[in-house]
Amino acid sequence: MYNWLIAPFSNNEFMRNALVAGILVSVLCAVAGTFVVLRGLAFIGDALAHGVLPGVAGALLLGAPGMLGAAVGSAVMIVGVSFVTNRSGLSSDTAIGLLFVGMLALGVIMVSRTDSFNGDIVRILFGEILGIRAANILVLAIAVVVISACVALLYRPFLLLCFDPEQADVSGFSSRRYHAIMLVMVAATVVVSFQAVGTLLVFGMLIAPASAGALLARRIWAMIAWAIGIGATSVYVGLLLSYHYDTSAGATVVFVTVCAFFVVLVAQVAGRSVARGLRGPVSASPVGAT
Amino acid sequence: MSAAPLSATTLTVGYGTDPVVEGISLTLQPGESLALVGTNGSGKSTLLKTILGLIPPLAGSLEVLGGKPGTRPKRIAYLGQAHTARFVVPIRAIEVVRMGRFAALGLFGRTADRDRQLVHDAMAHMEVTHLADEPLRSLSGGQQQRVYLAQVMAREADLLVLDEPTGGLDVAGRERYRELVEMALARGASVVTATHDIGEASGCNQVMLLNRRIIAQGAPEDVLNTSMLLQTFGITLQGIQHDDHHDFVIGEMPHGHDHGHDHSH
Amino acid sequence: MLPILNRVVRSAIVALAVVPVVASCGGTTADNADGKKTVVVTYSILGSLVREAVGDAANVVVLIPNGSDPHEWEPSAKDIERLNNADLIVRNGLDLEGGVLDVLNNAQDDGVATFVASDHVTIRLVGEGEGLPTGDPDQEVGAQDPHLWMDPLTLKDAMVALGPTLAEQGIDVADGITAVVAGLDSLDAEVKDVLAAVPESNRKLVTGHESMGYFAKRYGFQLIGALVPSLTTQAGVSAQDLSTLSAEIAAQNVKAIFTEIGTPTQVADAIGQETGVKVVDLASHTLPDDGTYATFLLENATKVATALA
Numbered sequence: 001m002y003n004w005l006i007a008p009f010s011n012n013e014f015m016r017n018a019l020v021a022g023i024l025v026s027v028l029c030a031v032a033g034t035f036v037v038l039r040g041l042a043f044i045g046d047a048l049a050h051g052v053l054p055g056v057a058g059a060l061l062l063g064a065p066g067m068l069g070a071a072v073g074s075a076v077m078i079v080g081v082s083f084v085t086n087r088s089g090l091s092s093d094t095a096i097g098l099l100f101v102g103m104l105a106l107g108v109i110m111v112s113r114t115d116s117f118n119g120d121i122v123r124i125l126f127g128e129i130l131g132i133r134a135a136n137i138l139v140l141a142i143a144v145v146v147i148s149a150c151v152a153l154l155y156r157p158f159l160l161l162c163f164d165p166e167q168a169d170v171s172g173f174s175s176r177r178y179h180a181i182m183l184v185m186v187a188a189t190v191v192v193s194f195q196a197v198g199t200l201l202v203f204g205m206l207i208a209p210a211s212a213g214a215l216l217a218r219r220i221w222a223m224i225a226w227a228i229g230i231g232a233t234s235v236y237v238g239l240l241l242s243y244h245y246d247t248s249a250g251a252t253v254v255f256v257t258v259c260a261f262f263v264v265l266v267a268q269v270a271g272r273s274v275a276r277g278l279r280g281p282v283s284a285s286p287v288g289a290t
Numbered sequence: 291m292s293a294a295p296l297s298a299t300t301l302t303v304g305y306g307t308d309p310v311v312e313g314i315s316l317t318l319q320p321g322e323s324l325a326l327v328g329t330n331g332s333g334k335s336t337l338l339k340t341i342l343g344l345i346p347p348l349a350g351s352l353e354v355l356g357g358k359p360g361t362r363p364k365r366i367a368y369l370g371q372a373h374t375a376r377f378v379v380p381i382r383a384i385e386v387v388r389m390g391r392f393a394a395l396g397l398f399g400r401t402a403d404r405d406r407q408l409v410h411d412a413m414a415h416m417e418v419t420h421l422a423d424e425p426l427r428s429l430s431g432g433q434q435q436r437v438y439l440a441q442v443m444a445r446e447a448d449l450l451v452l453d454e455p456t457g458g459l460d461v462a463g464r465e466r467y468r469e470l471v472e473m474a475l476a477r478g479a480s481v482v483t484a485t486h487d488i489g490e491a492s493g494c495n496q497v498m499l500l501n502r503r504i505i506a507q508g509a510p511e512d513v514l515n516t517s518m519l520l521q522t523f524g525i526t527l528q529g530i531q532h533d534d535h536h537d538f539v540i541g542e543m544p545h546g547h548d549h550g551h552d553h554s555h
Numbered sequence: 556m557l558p559i560l561n562r563v564v565r566s567a568i569v570a571l572a573v574v575p576v577v578a579s580c581g582g583t584t585a586d587n588a589d590g591k592k593t594v595v596v597t598y599s600i601l602g603s604l605v606r607e608a609v610g611d612a613a614n615v616v617v618l619i620p621n622g623s624d625p626h627e628w629e630p631s632a633k634d635i636e637r638l639n640n641a642d643l644i645v646r647n648g649l650d651l652e653g654g655v656l657d658v659l660n661n662a663q664d665d666g667v668a669t670f671v672a673s674d675h676v677t678i679r680l681v682g683e684g685e686g687l688p689t690g691d692p693d694q695e696v697g698a699q700d701p702h703l704w705m706d707p708l709t710l711k712d713a714m715v716a717l718g719p720t721l722a723e724q725g726i727d728v729a730d731g732i733t734a735v736v737a738g739l740d741s742l743d744a745e746v747k748d749v750l751a752a753v754p755e756s757n758r759k760l761v762t763g764h765e766s767m768g769y770f771a772k773r774y775g776f777q778l779i780g781a782l783v784p785s786l787t788t789q790a791g792v793s794a795q796d797l798s799t800l801s802a803e804i805a806a807q808n809v810k811a812i813f814t815e816i817g818t819p820t821q822v823a824d825a826i827g828q829e830t831g832v833k834v835v836d837l838a839s840h841t842l843p844d845d846g847t848y849a850t851f852l853l854e855n856a857t858k859v860a861t862a863l864a
Contacts, residue, residue: 012636038379122629122654130635131657156392162379163389166370170342171393172363217380218425243632 008243014130018196018239021132022253024140025193025205026231031144031151032189033210034224035182038162042207043093044081044183047100049190049203051077053107056124056199061110066124067139067191070199074187077103078180127198127250129239136195143192147185154181159220197250204254205231212261215268230260293356294319295449295480296341301350303333303340309348310336310502318496320448323471323481325491325510328500328522334484335371337500338451341482342368355449363393367447369438369455383429383437384422387413390444412443416466431458436466443470450474450481456490468493488514488527589614592724595641597652597659598625599842600704600851601672604714605645607738607847608731609721616641619652621842624816629654638662643724645717648673649701668724673701675716676709679768705839706769707739707746707852714739742849743773746856750774752864759809759863761800761832763818766839770855779807782818782826797822804830811862815839835862 009015036045055073056066077099084095111121151158157173161182165175186206193202213226238253296318304310311333318324326334339345340352343360355362367390390412391405413419416436421429429437435458442450450471456464471481483490491497492510499505499513499522506513519527592613596602602617609615616637619628625647630638635658638644646652646659648671663669681698703709718732758776760767765781780800804812804826811833814823827834835858843850 008632008636012632012639014635014639015632018632040378128657130630130632131661153397156389156395156397159379159381159385160389160392163381163386164370166339166342166344167368167389169344169360170363170366170368171389172396173392214378214380218382219380219385223380239632246631246633248629249632 004244005240008240014132015239015243017132017134017137018129018249019236021137021140021196022129022235022239023232024137024144025196025202026209026235027144027228028140028147028189028193029202029205030209030213030224030227030231031147032186033206034213034220034227035151035158035162036186036206037210037214038220039179039182041182041186044096045186045190045206046203047081047096048074048077048183048187049194049199049206051100051103052190052194052199053121053124054103054110055107056194057107057110057121066195070191070194071187073103074191078183078187082180123198124194125198125200126248127194127196127201129196129249129253132196139192140196143188147188150181150185154178158182197254201250201254204258208254208257208261209234212264215261215264230264231257234260294353295355296324296482297353299351301340301352302348303336303345304348305336305345307348311500311504312349314350314498314504316496316498316507318480318482320478320480321475322496323475323483323494324496324498325494326482326484326498326500327486327488327491327514328484329486329524331502332500332522333502334500335453338368338453338482338484342366342451362449365448366393367442367445367450369442369450369452371453371457372434372438379426381426382423383418383426383433384409384413386426386437387418387440387444390441393445408444408446409440412440413437415443415470416440417462432460432463435459436463439467439470443474447474448479450479452481452483454485455483456485456487464490488519592642592726593640594643594645594721594724594726595638596645597647597655598840599846600840600848601645601647601710601713603842603846603848603851604710604735605717608714608717608735609726609728610731612728612731613642613721613724613726618655621846625651625840626653626817628652630658634658639665639667641667643667643720643726644669646671647701647703649678649699649703651701668720670717670720672703672710672713672717673699676703676712678703679772681765681768700765700768702766702839703769704848705767705852706773707743707848708773709769710848711736711739738849742852745849746852747774749853749856749860752860754864756808757810757863759807760859761804761809761812762837762839763813763815763823766815767813774856779803779809782812782814782822797826801826801829804832811835813837813839813859813862816841833862 009019033045036042052070052073055069055071055076057069058072059066059069080099081092081095084090084098085092088095108121157168157178160168160171160173161175161178165179168175168178189206190199190202193205196202197205209227209231210223212230213223216226217223234257235253238256239249241247241256242249242252294317296316298314298316301314302309302312303314314337316324326337328334336345340347341354341359343354343358347359352359354360355365387409388401388405391401391409395401395405410419413422416439418433418436418440421433421437426434426437435455439455442452456467459467474481481494483494485491492514494510496508497510497513498507499518501522505521506518516527519525593616594605594609594613595616595618596605597617598619599617599621602615606615618630618634618638619625634655638655638658639662641662644659644662644667646669650656652659659669679700681696681700703713714732714735718729721728721732755775759779760771760776761779762781765778767776768778770776771778780803782797782800803809809830809832812823812826813835814820815837816839823834826832837855837858838851839855841851842848843854
C-alpha cells in the first residue's frame with residue numbers, strides 16, 4: 001500500500017516537484033476558476049488558454065521565456081476581444097471566437113514555418129508537469145500569493161459583479177473595470193499554469209474543481225476551499241495513476257478532476273432523489289413561509 | 291444646480307441611437323414618490339437605468355442628487371429585475387443584504403457596528419431574519435424579493451430606484467414594502483418605482499404613464515383614468531375607489547359605481 | 556474584505572502545508588535486486604548492440620520501445636525514474652531523442668553517468684547540393700545528421716569507445732565488444748555484396764526524412780531529397796517542397812521512393828501516383844523481429860537493392 005501510494009513520490013524528486021507544482025496550480029486555478037464559473041467567463045477562459053499559443057511560439061523562436069510570450073498573447077486576446085465587441089456591435093461570444101481561432105491558427109502557422117522545435121508544440125499544449133524545476137515552482141508560489149491578495153482585496157466588487165453587474169455599477173464599482181481585472185486575473189493564471197498542464201488542459205483545471213465547489217458550497221469562500229481541495233487531490237491521484245499506468249501526467253490530472261466534478265454531481269442528484277423518496281410523495285415546501 | 295434629488299428637462303432616453311421615450315420633463319422633491327406605469331417595453335426600465343447612470347441620456351438634461359447620473363453611488367439604492375446570475379452564485383440571504391453596505395464601505399472600509407445594525411434592522415423589517423443563513427437559490431420567489439428589498443433598505447439611500455418591487459410578494463410582503471417606502475419618504479428620501487401595479491401607483495405623489503411616449507403625467511387622480519390607461523395598456527380598465535387607494539380591474543363594470551365616464555353597455 | 560482574506564489565505568496555507576511534508580520525504584533510490592548495474596540505452600537499434608556486447612554482465616534496458624519514433628517519443632513518469640536511477644545512460648547524441656531531451660540532460664546534470672555515441676564518431680554533415688533547398692535549418696548545409704546507426708562502421712567507432720566507459724562502471728566486457736566489432740566489420744562486407752546489384756546510375760535515394768545519410772556515404776548513394784525535408788520526423792510537409800520533389804524525381808529518373816517511420820503515407824502515395832515510381836517502406840528506425848542489428852541492416856539493404864536494381 002505504501003509503495004503504491006507514497007513511494008513514487010518519496011523515491012523521485014521529479015514526482016515531488018510535479019506534486020508541489022500541481023498543488024500550487026490547483027490553488028491558483030481554484031481562486032481564479034471560482035470567478036470564471038460564477039461570472040460565466042468559461043468561453044473566454046478557454047479562448048485565452050488557446051490564444052496564448054502564438055505568443056509562446058514566438059517567445060520560443062526568439063529564445064525568450066515561454067511565459068513572457070504567453071503574457072503577450074493573452075494581452076492581445078483581451079484587447080482584441082474588447083475592441084471587436086465595442087466597435088463592431090457583435091456579441092462578445094463572436095468576438096472571443098474570432099480571436100481564439102485566429103490566434104490558434106497563427107500559432108500553428110508560426111510553428112510550421114520553422115520546424116526545428118515541433119516537439120515543443122506538444123509540450124505547449126499538454127504541459128510538462130514531470131519537467132517542473134524549482135524556478136517554475138517559485139513563479140507559481142508568487143502567483144498564488146499575488147492572485148489571492150487580489151481576490152481578497154477586490155472581494156466586494158467581484159462579488160457584486162458575479163451577483164449582478166448592474167448592482168456593481170450602481171454601487172460605485174465599475175462593472176467594466178472589474179470585469180477587465182477578472183480577465184487579467186484569468187489570463188495571469190493561464191500564463192503561469194500552462195507549463196504544468198499545458199494550454200489545452202489548463203482550462204480544465206480552472207473550471208472543473210470550481211464547478212464541483214459550486215455544487216457543494218453555500219458561500220463563496222467555501223467554494224474556493226472545495227475547489228482547492230478537489231484540485232489538489234486530483235493532482236495527487238492523477239500523478240499517481242499516470243505513474244502506475246504510464247499515461248500522460250497532465251492529461252490524467254485534468255481527467256481526474258473532471259471525473260471528480262461528475263462524481264459530486266451524481267452524488268448530489270442521487271442524494272436528493274433518496275431524500276425525496278424518504279420524505280414521501282408530497283413535495284416539501286421551500287424553507288419558511290412565503 | 292437644483293436641490294431636487296431628481297430633475298429632468300426634455301430628456302430623451304434610449305439605447306445607442308434608438309430613442310425609446312422622448313421629451314421627459316419631471317422634478318421630484320425629497321420625500322416624494324414617482325410611479326412609472328406601463329407595459330414591458332414601454333420605456334420604464336430604460337428611464338430607470340438612465341437615472342442610475344447605467345445608460346447615457348440621448349438628449350436633454352438629467353440631474354440626479356445634484357450631479358450627473360451615476361456619480362452618487364453612496365446615496366442611491368437600486369432594485370432591478372431578477373437575473374439568473376444571481377442563482378449561480380453560492381450566497382446566503384444575509385450576504386445579499388450585506389451587499390447593500392458595499393457602496394458606503396467602498397473597497398477598503400471596515401464593517402462597523404452601524405453597518406451590522408442596518409443589515410439586522412432591514413432583515414427584521416422584511417421578516418427574513420430567520421432566513422439569514424439560507425442559500426439564496428433555495429428561497430422562494432417571494433422570499434428572495436423580500437431579501438432584495440432588505441438590501442435596498444440597508445443602504446439608507448436618499449434616492450430609491452425600484453423596478454417592479456412587488457413582484458412575487460404576497461399581501462404581507464406588499465404591506466412591508468409599503469411601510470419601507472413610507473419610512474424612506476418620511477426621512478426625506480425620494481422613491482421612483484416602475485410598476486404594472488396601478489393600485490400601487492395610485493398611492494404615489496406623481497404618476498407617469500408610458501408607452502414609448504409619455505401618455506400622461508401628474509397627480510394620480512388626474513392621470514389614472516380609463517382613457518389614459520387604455521392608451522397605456524391597450525385594454526380597458528375601470529377604477530374602483532376604496533377608502534385609501536384605488537383598485538383597477540379589466541373590462542366593463544356593472545352600474546352603481548361612480549366613475550364619471552360614459553360607456554355603452 | 557477581511558473574512559474572505561482570512562479564509563482564502565487559510566485554505567491556501569493548508570494546501571501549501573502539504574508541500575513541505577511531501578518535499579521532506581527523502582529520496583531513496585530503489586536498489587537493484589540482483590546487484591547488477593543497470594545500463595539504459597535510449598533507442599532499440601543501439602540497444603541491441605549494447606546488449607550483444609554486455610550479455611549478462613549487466614541489465615541492459617532500452618528506453619524507447621522498438622517501433623516507436625525516437626525523434627518524437629515522450630517518457631512517462633516511470634521512464635523518467637528509470638533514467639534517473641540508471642548507472643549508465645547510453646544515448647545517441649545530436650538531439651535524436653527529441654521528446655526526452657530535457658530529461659536526459661537533467662539526468663546528466665544531476666550526475667548520472669552518460670555515454671554519448673556521437674561524441675566518438677565522425678559526424679556527417681549535410682552536404683552541398685544534397686536534397687533540395689527548402690530553407691529548413693536542419694537541412695542547411697553543415698547541419699549534423701544524427702542517424703549514425705545506418706552505417707555499421709560508424710557504429711563500430713561508438714562501440715569501441717563504449718568499452719572503457721562500461722569498464723568505468725565495473726562492467727568488464729572487453730571480449731563482448733571485440734565480438735560485436737568483428738560482427739560489424741563482416742556485416743559491412745555483406746551489405747556491400749547485396750548492394751552490388753544496383754548500378755551506379757540508379758544509386759539515388761529519396762526517403763521519408765533525411766535518415767539515410769550515413770548509409771549513402773558509406774555505400775556510394777546520392778541523396779536526392781526527402782518527403783519531409785528534415786532530419787527529424789517532427790517537421791511538417793509543405794506544398795512547395797512536394798512539387799519540387801516530384802519534378803526532381805522525374806528529372807533524375809529515380810526508380811523508387813522509400814517511406815519510413817513518421818512519413819505521411821498519403822503524401823508518399825500521391826507522389827508515387829504522380830511520378831509512377833515504386834513506393835517501398837523502410838524500417839529505418841525499427842529492429843526486425845529477431846532483434847539483431849545485422850538483420851536490421853541487411854533487410855533494409857536488400858529492400859534498397861531490390862527496388863533500385
